[in-house]
Amino acid sequence: MQDIRLAEVLAALSLTTDLAAGMTFEKGLRTCVVATVFARDVLAGDRETCRAVYETALLRSVGCTSFAPELAAVFGDEVAFQSALKHLDPGDDVPLTEQLLRLGGWTREKAQRLTDTLTQVLPTVGVEAMRNGCEASQVLGSGLGAMPQTLAALNDVYERWDGQGIPLGTAGEKLSFATRVVHVAEQAVLAHAKGGEPAVVSEVARRAGGHLDPALARAFAADAAKVLAPLRHPDAIASAMAAEPPPYAMVSAEEVSDLCAVLGRFVDLKGKWLVGHSEHVARLAEGAGRLGSLAADEVTRLRRAALLHDLGRAGISADVWDRPGPLNTADMERVRMHTYWTQRVLERVPSLAPLAPIAAAHHERGDGSGYHRGDFGTRTSLAARILAAADVFAALTEPRAHRDAFTVDEAVEHLTREADSGTLDRAACDLVLRAAGERPSRPHRPAGLTAREIEVLRLAARGLTNQQIGAELSISSRTVGHHLGHIYDKTGRRTRAGVAVFAMEQQLLP
Numbered sequence: 001m002q003d004i005r006l007a008e009v010l011a012a013l014s015l016t017t018d019l020a021a022g023m024t025f026e027k028g029l030r031t032c033v034v035a036t037v038f039a040r041d042v043l044a045g046d047r048e049t050c051r052a053v054y055e056t057a058l059l060r061s062v063g064c065t066s067f068a069p070e071l072a073a074v075f076g077d078e079v080a081f082q083s084a085l086k087h088l089d090p091g092d093d094v095p096l097t098e099q100l101l102r103l104g105g106w107t108r109e110k111a112q113r114l115t116d117t118l119t120q121v122l123p124t125v126g127v128e129a130m131r132n133g134c135e136a137s138q139v140l141g142s143g144l145g146a147m148p149q150t151l152a153a154l155n156d157v158y159e160r161w162d163g164q165g166i167p168l169g170t171a172g173e174k175l176s177f178a179t180r181v182v183h184v185a186e187q188a189v190l191a192h193a194k195g196g197e198p199a200v201v202s203e204v205a206r207r208a209g210g211h212l213d214p215a216l217a218r219a220f221a222a223d224a225a226k227v228l229a230p231l232r233h234p235d236a237i238a239s240a241m242a243a244e245p246p247p248y249a250m251v252s253a254e255e256v257s258d259l260c261a262v263l264g265r266f267v268d269l270k271g272k273w274l275v276g277h278s279e280h281v282a283r284l285a286e287g288a289g290r291l292g293s294l295a296a297d298e299v300t301r302l303r304r305a306a307l308l309h310d311l312g313r314a315g316i317s318a319d320v321w322d323r324p325g326p327l328n329t330a331d332m333e334r335v336r337m338h339t340y341w342t343q344r345v346l347e348r349v350p351s352l353a354p355l356a357p358i359a360a361a362h363h364e365r366g367d368g369s370g371y372h373r374g375d376f377g378t379r380t381s382l383a384a385r386i387l388a389a390a391d392v393f394a395a396l397t398e399p400r401a402h403r404d405a406f407t408v409d410e411a412v413e414h415l416t417r418e419a420d421s422g423t424l425d426r427a428a429c430d431l432v433l434r435a436a437g438e439r440p441s442r443p444h445r446p447a448g449l450t451a452r453e454i455e456v457l458r459l460a461a462r463g464l465t466n467q468q469i470g471a472e473l474s475i476s477s478r479t480v481g482h483h484l485g486h487i488y489d490k491t492g493r494r495t496r497a498g499v500a501v502f503a504m505e506q507q508l509l510p
Contacts, residue, residue: 004351006145006249009259010058011240012311012349013144013266017061019315019341020068020270022083026348027189029236032057034227035185036243042223043181043216050245052149052178055141058240059150060157060182062140063133065269066497068318069463074117074125077317080105081114086190090164091210122166130158130167132497136269139493139501143262145249153178162210173213180213184220185227187212192231200224237348256351257300260307265504267310271321272463273400274313275500276509280398282306283507284390287435288428289383302383305358309387312341312360324401336371339363343372358384362391366422377425385425389415389432392424398510399462405510408436446506447490456483457491458509461500 014028032054039045039053064082071078088099096118100111118126137154146154153176156165161180163171184204191203201221208217220227233239251259264278285306289299313321316334320327327335343360346352361384364370366377370388377385396411406414412433419426445454452473459469466477466484473480488494491502503509 003250003252004256005241005244006251006259007054007058007241007244008349008351009251009256009263010055010144011237012308012345012352013062013263014058014240015345015348016263016267016311016314017064019312019345020064020079020082021061021086022079022081023061023086024193025344026236027193028058028060029240030231031060031182031186031189033230033233033236033239033243034189035182036245037230038185038220038223038227039178039181040245042219042227047245048147048149049177052147052153053181054243054245055146055150056153056157056176056178057182057185059137059141059144059146059154060186062144062154062266063135063137063157063497065266065314066132066136066495066500067129068270069272069322070125071129072317072319072322074121075114076319078319079315079317084114086186089207089211091160091162091207127167128495132495133158134167135493135495135498136266136501139498140262140266143265143505144259145251149176149178152176153182157182160211161213164210175213180216184212184216188220188224188228189231192228197224197228200228237350253300257304257307260304263311264307265501267313268504269497269500270313271318273398274310274321275461276504276507277394277398278307278310279504279507280394280510281309281387281390284394284432284435285387287438288386288390288431291434292382292386292427292431294383298383301355302358302386304352305355305383306387306390308346308352308355309342309359309362309391310338311345312338312343315341322401326402336363340372357381358387362387364388366425369423377422382425382428385428386431389418389424389428390435392418393432393436394510444506444508446508447502449487449490453483453487453490454508456480457487457499457503460484460487460496461503461509463496 018025018027035057036050036054039050068078075081084103087103097111097115100106100114134155138151141151141154156170156176156179159165159170159175163169187203187207188200191199201224204217204220208214230239268274268276268278282303286299286303289302316338320331339360343356346356346359361380364375364380368374368376393411393415396406396414399405415429418424419429455473456469459472466480469480470477487499491499493499493502
């Protein structure tokens with residue numbers, strides 16, 4: 001396997017964040033191209049500045065899954081709500097309720113209810129959500145090899161020029177230059193999709209001095225035709241690759257799997273019960289592949305596909321993934337789409353496209369009853385059949401909103417029944433069960449954490465409150481708070497999303 005450009009992995013993440021934030025597919029790539037051309041050709045930015053702009057645009061929404069469960073609990077479908085937030089402008093003279101109505105899809109009653117809720121929770125839940133988002137962006141961005149200048153810019157992506165943003169209310173030139181450029185480009189791309197160049201000039205001018213840096217807004221409007229020209233290119237991936245400031249950042253074949261793991265962590269933050277699932281599946285699948293005597297490069301491909309198999313989950317509301325009751329038919333149809341979106345994201349990125357046939361087939365079944373293609377087992381590779389078995393076994397041994405985790409014996413019995421019925425491939429199930437039997441020789445306690453602190457961390461990573469953690473461990477919520485203080489100090493993380501990513505990085509979950 002050969003080295004690849006880092007930009008290709010960031011492009012895959014950008015496509016996934018489009019799904020998570022309810023944006024048009026490839027909106028992030030188009031923003032990246034417009035922002036980079038603006039910084040390079042109009043603002044005459046140096047290479048480092050242009051690189052920071054390029055990376056910030058691709059990573060702009062990398063923290064958007066970090067508080068998805070909590071936002072879903074307040075607003076319902078947080079994907080639709082995040083989509084609306086991209087267009088809302090608290091600095092506009094038009095009331096938020098009227099802005100929501102203009103976006104469509106809501107009745108006046110629903111729009112008013114959303115406005116009231118947003119106004120009420122923005123100083124508390126909103127700030128906490130953005131704190132989680134910023135820390136997740138920092139941690140995930142660092143794991144993806146982003147420049148320090150980019151990481152600093154990611155702290156400001158939810159802020160505004162006029163100081164009405166969150167979480168800190170940072171204003172004016174205290175905002176990162178890269179963030180200010182990306183803000184202009186993003187609003188331009190959103191407006192262009194609705195009304196072309198005239199709509200862009202109008203919207204950027206309207207937001208100048210409020211959401212956007214007025215000097216940058218004027219510079220953009222003066223050269224809008226030049227900056228928007230790349231949007232005519234039919235292939236957004238090719239356009240984004242061409243816009244990357246040289247020399248291109250490369251990653252070795254060995255490092256690609258680590259980057260895939262970061263993308264898996266981004267998706268696993270989508271639901272309280274999903275944290276750590278992607279790497280759990282990858283460990284089982286990789287072990288099964290080795291036991292099945294797959295060639296070394298096939299095992300590597302299987303591990304990467306396993307880490308990325310749930311990318312499409314990002315586009316479905318956390319309300320669905322975290323719901324304790326049965327899903328209705330409409331929600332089940334949404335769930336069935338997640339493998340399709342996994343396939344589409346991977347197929348769009350040349351270096352990751354070979355993983356698509358494996359990753360997107362993890363819900364196919366031997367009898368043709370799976371999704372999204374309904375393929376029979378004979379149409380999928382051994383690697384894909386191993387991934388399907390690993391996904392089932394991992395999910396069974398993890399807790400979910402509607403059930404406790406199965407015991408290992410119960411999971412073994414279930415997987416055996418699936419193999420007996422022909423739903424899952426027997427050879428693949430046998431390999432996964434053998435891989436599951438391999439246990440680490442001693443407990444892993446990173447960062448000097450105690451055994452009790454690891455127990456608290458695992459539950460905090462799943463979004464449990466101090467009171468819920470205390471009830472689970474039979475200790476007081478005050479004691480939980482004491483342990484969490486130590487956990488934050490030892491790990492250097494300060495939010496639920498931050499410690500959740502730490503737990504996944506250290507493979508403490510499930």
